[in-house]
Amino acid sequence: MIRRLLVTAAALLLAGPASADSLIDNVDGMTLDAGGRVLRFTGLVMTPAGRVVRLLKQGEKRPDRPDWRADMKGRVMVPGFVDAHGHVMELGFRALELDLSDTKSLDEAKAKITAYVAANPERKWILGGGWNQEKWGLGRFPTAADLDAIVADRPVWLARADGHASWANSAAMVAAGVSAKSVSPVGGRIEKIGITPSGVFVDSAQELVGKAVPKPLPKDLAAAFLKAQAILLGFGITATADMGTTLDDWMTFRRAGDVGSLRIRIMSYGAGLDDTIRIGGVGPTPWLYGDKLKLNGVKIYTDGALGSRGAWLKASYADAPGEVGAAFLADDVIRNRMSRAAMDGYQVAVHAIGDKANAQVLDAIEELSVTYEGDRRWRVEHAQIVDPVDLPKFGKHSIIASMQPVHQTGDRKMTEARLGPDRLAGAYAWATMIKNGSVLAFGTDYPVESPDPFAGWAAGFTRSDADGQPYGGWQPQERISREAAWRAYTMDAAYAGFAENQFGRLAPGQLADFIIIDRDPLLASASDLRATKILETWVGGVQVFERK
Numbered sequence: 001m002i003r004r005l006l007v008t009a010a011a012l013l014l015a016g017p018a019s020a021d022s023l024i025d026n027v028d029g030m031t032l033d034a035g036g037r038v039l040r041f042t043g044l045v046m047t048p049a050g051r052v053v054r055l056l057k058q059g060e061k062r063p064d065r066p067d068w069r070a071d072m073k074g075r076v077m078v079p080g081f082v083d084a085h086g087h088v089m090e091l092g093f094r095a096l097e098l099d100l101s102d103t104k105s106l107d108e109a110k111a112k113i114t115a116y117v118a119a120n121p122e123r124k125w126i127l128g129g130g131w132n133q134e135k136w137g138l139g140r141f142p143t144a145a146d147l148d149a150i151v152a153d154r155p156v157w158l159a160r161a162d163g164h165a166s167w168a169n170s171a172a173m174v175a176a177g178v179s180a181k182s183v184s185p186v187g188g189r190i191e192k193i194g195i196t197p198s199g200v201f202v203d204s205a206q207e208l209v210g211k212a213v214p215k216p217l218p219k220d221l222a223a224a225f226l227k228a229q230a231i232l233l234g235f236g237i238t239a240t241a242d243m244g245t246t247l248d249d250w251m252t253f254r255r256a257g258d259v260g261s262l263r264i265r266i267m268s269y270g271a272g273l274d275d276t277i278r279i280g281g282v283g284p285t286p287w288l289y290g291d292k293l294k295l296n297g298v299k300i301y302t303d304g305a306l307g308s309r310g311a312w313l314k315a316s317y318a319d320a321p322g323e324v325g326a327a328f329l330a331d332d333v334i335r336n337r338m339s340r341a342a343m344d345g346y347q348v349a350v351h352a353i354g355d356k357a358n359a360q361v362l363d364a365i366e367e368l369s370v371t372y373e374g375d376r377r378w379r380v381e382h383a384q385i386v387d388p389v390d391l392p393k394f395g396k397h398s399i400i401a402s403m404q405p406v407h408q409t410g411d412r413k414m415t416e417a418r419l420g421p422d423r424l425a426g427a428y429a430w431a432t433m434i435k436n437g438s439v440l441a442f443g444t445d446y447p448v449e450s451p452d453p454f455a456g457w458a459a460g461f462t463r464s465d466a467d468g469q470p471y472g473g474w475q476p477q478e479r480i481s482r483e484a485a486w487r488a489y490t491m492d493a494a495y496a497g498f499a500e501n502q503f504g505r506l507a508p509g510q511l512a513d514f515i516i517i518d519r520d521p522l523l524a525s526a527s528d529l530r531a532t533k534i535l536e537t538w539v540g541g542v543q544v545f546e547r548k
């Protein structure tokens, strides 16, 4: 049964505004209040426009004649999740293209690629991603030769799981004009065997091959968007930040809004200054399509990722002496860009993973805060490895630490290998961030990780993975409470996007964005919480997903 209030709008108008409100009743409801305390309720009254009027307690008198009442039969209702850091279009493309994220060895990946190539004879380029040589236990990057052995006649171009490296076969390198003469660009690296490109391109070097890939058509973009939206709503995510919205992405969201197929709420951060200014013009956009889409600001990269040793460190990688990763932007360049964005009122979100990159961004914020006063909500995306001496700076300027709990559990062993035992004190330091007065916003960085919020929530208060490893949690002093992790995934992820007055919890005046799930997430064990099933997802009082 699809319950849609809008179809009955005419009838409701005839009945008068007072009786137009509707009631979602008989729920085992729980939300956080403005102070982050758990509040339980059994009914939710909302307007036809999908805003919460009030929450009803057990035994509290129900409105006399609600024109429309849904009986949830005692099931659990919680606010929809807000993913503070994801990549909407990449999620859609990953799902529609070749997906290697579940492969556990190079051989398994090769078998999957071979089958995909055979099943898609019309595709001129074989595109996809999700590979991770760490998961494969390969001990090296894959090579073009690995791919040539199975696909020689067509270009193959596959992104690493973290998006910070891509893997080409020889046909792709030929099509892009890459040869032994090609040099690594600033902020990137061509992996080589001797003088020959090996087939893996790290960070900005990906563009050397990427520029030769045929651009997706508007219909491909629309299909990828709808796919991503369906996946996210199915995971109970009712709002998301899109970290790196290109002009094409933005137009795709706009077209979905124009034809009424935009259901999820998107807080966009433009992919660099140029696209941000082309989208926003003079500054952030207003909320469009009934609070569904807004350009908040700009996403800037200052380093790469740990997996590909692109994260910028203060001292050498423990497993690659002499390498410190890549600095994407000089100190004055990053200040210039952040300043240019802040001048027009754009919110600034900077990707920083390594301790040196984090220090660079923190110093830039410290300096810019003098000029750009007021409620700026500077964001650091990932903030994975921070030198303990720099951690207090997050609190000092109320910087938002936009972090991904599943990265901690998924990358634990790799992080130990890359950093050695002595540099882990400021790694994924969630509890310290909160203690210092930073706002912690949780997300998944999908499609790098699955957008499943329950895995992240469970990791947030255990620092253990799905198998319960390590027992007692990794660097357990940085665990946070179950309520604090929930808060980071809902109201503070909304706050991180200037949306705390619209969504993130259920309260009078907030949008009626909620999910119906099959268990009590505050009582379930961590492993039970991970197994939570989304039964229904509602955005603005409209049901947008129902488990079949």
Ligand SMILES: [Zn+2]
Pocket (backbone or CB within 6 Å): 085, 086, 087, 243, 445
């Ligand atoms: Zn990301």
